[in-house]
Amino acid sequence: MSPVILFILGVVFVAVGIAVSIALHEVGHLVPAKLFKVRVTKYMIGFGPTLWSTKKGETEYGFKALPLGGYVSMIGMYPPNKDDGSVRPSSTGMFQTLASEARSMAHEDVGPGDENRVFYRLPVWKKIIVMLGGPAMNLLIGLVLTAVLLMGFGISEPTTTIADVSKCQVKAGETVDPDSADCKPTPAAAAQLKPNDVITSFDGKPVTSWDQLTGWIRASAGKEVSITVERNGSPVTSTVTPVLSARPVVGADGRQAKDDAGKLLYQDVGFLGIGAQTALVPQPASSVLPMAGENIKQVAGVVLNLPARVAGVAKAAFSEEPRDPNGPISVVGVGRVAGEVAAMEEVPVQARLAALVGLLAGLNFALAVFNLIPLLPLDGGHVAGALYEAVRRRVAKLLGKPDPGAFDIAKLLPVTYVVAALLMGMGALLIYADIVKPVNLFG
Known part of the structure; x- marks a missing residue:
């Protein structure tokens, strides 16, 4: 498609x-x-001219031309004029006229027997x-x-399956041509780890989650450790030495954290050069x-x-x-x-x-x-x-x-x-x- x-x-x-x-x-x-028991005269989706409506009982149901909201009309939304009980305009003042006209509209459909079915009561x-x-x-x-x-x-969560392997070690904010002499292989590339490898152990410890693995990698800068992956159904073991690298500090909201001045925060931690595949986990x-x-x-x-x-x-x-x-x-x-x-x-x-x-x-x-x-x-x-x-x-x-x-x-x-x-x-x-x-x- x-x-x-x-x-x-x-x-x-x-x-x-x-x-x-x-x-x-x-x-x-x-x-x-x-x-x-309030009498509802209209239930409408949208505003403006009516496109379609039907009446069931005492209520008209329908759709309007402008789909920007909806409304329910109930009789007697506003009480009558407090002074004389009237719902008709009784003053020429602008604000009073607005209130009186709205009051009048609210009582247009009030008929005999509806006295106790108005909203304001x-x-x-x-x-x-x-x-x-x-x-x-x-x-x-x-x-x-x-x-x-x-x-x-x-929820989409990282798995222990490798999605990608970075070819070059790159400082935050910089780029390196992977085919140039400036490309220094990442520990993962040097160890010939590949996409779709499933990491099963790190430094002799079984890997059960990506977050767990990330914590171990970050704490292992400069240390040579063993790593075992499952590749095409067979275990493959090699050694890696995570390098110390500036990585983004991630906040509780999942976004990169900033300092009080609004500057993005980084911290020096162990880095391997791999990304995780994600999967929806109920x-x-x-x-x-x-x-x-x-x-x-x-x-x-x-x-x-x-x-x-x-x-x-x-x-x-x-x-x-x-x-x-x-x-x-x-x-x-x-x-x-x-x-x-x-x-x-x-x-x-x-x-x-x-x-x-x-x-x-x-x-x-x-x-x-x-x-x-x-x-x-x-x-x-x-x-x-x-x-x-x-x-x-x-x-x-x-x-x-x-x-x-x-x-x-x-x-x-x-x-x-x-x-x-x-x-x-x-x-x-x-x-x-x-x-x-x-x-x-x-x-």
Whole structure:
């Protein structure tokens, strides 16, 4: 299959995965709303003109033209005007008009018998459950996909089989022509080790893992030791003397560590000149939650520093600076990464599928965390409004004052529009950056 077709298939795979994730996110709102008897009038995937819809019971289900999200419409999202109980505009002030118009739209479908089926009449805890249903669904999807990734596919780990043998000893940051007189053979090349050799012992000790072997090699600089490999089913033993060489210091995240000044760190250790073949190794169920937690932690770090991260993207997009590979990307960037992964023909199909599943898991964790930001129109903003309502009612009760009733979150719509505009601007910037200065994950 051609790389172009593979690229397209990767993009389609992730696009469908995102669409399903959005649809299930909205199901997370839909199900508890219906369980709590709130009348749900619409369940839509996308925005803009309706492409297709069907009505089942009292709810219209359908797809919109712009696949940029989804929504669930519930009647009575905002309470009536506190002064006169009206849902119609009662003021000519701009902010008051915005709130009144939204209030009016929220009550358009309220009919006889619906008085106790409006959203704003729900107890606070039920409001919170409805609003957290979407992010909770994304967390669940991310958790399931992480389990599939770890337990089904496995994690790529180095094996004790040699993948390649370096011909020349090369200092960090330098290159040497392997056919020139400057090429000093590596200990592995001098010992005539070959790709596909399986290392079975080192210095008389059985080798059970690549990490174990690496530690022994690093500690054996200048020492002549025996090494045994299995080659074509037969053992072959030779001697090697690891040389002292500057090698990268690898951090806990698997990347080369840097000092406080941002300079890459190296250390002098024993070096043999071999690379390991990798294989997908299934992991136990106990590894799923820690992996998911680490993924969520990384996403939360990006979200907490989102303004600075977006500013960095803007700077890179309009300058010669490279993009931060750990920074935010748009759906365009995600699609490009998925396509590149799918088109890597030198990587086994199973490993590519695992990478795509991992990408979808990360996206769902990102959707969950992002939607928990306590700003409207995000789910976290509605949760914050419900919590404020609970606190206000509790304080009124403690002070012996009348129940202030449901909090009119419609009054915050001006803030909502500002946040929505900022989110659209951020999305446009990320799409532009992903076109003119895409993130380079594969060198």
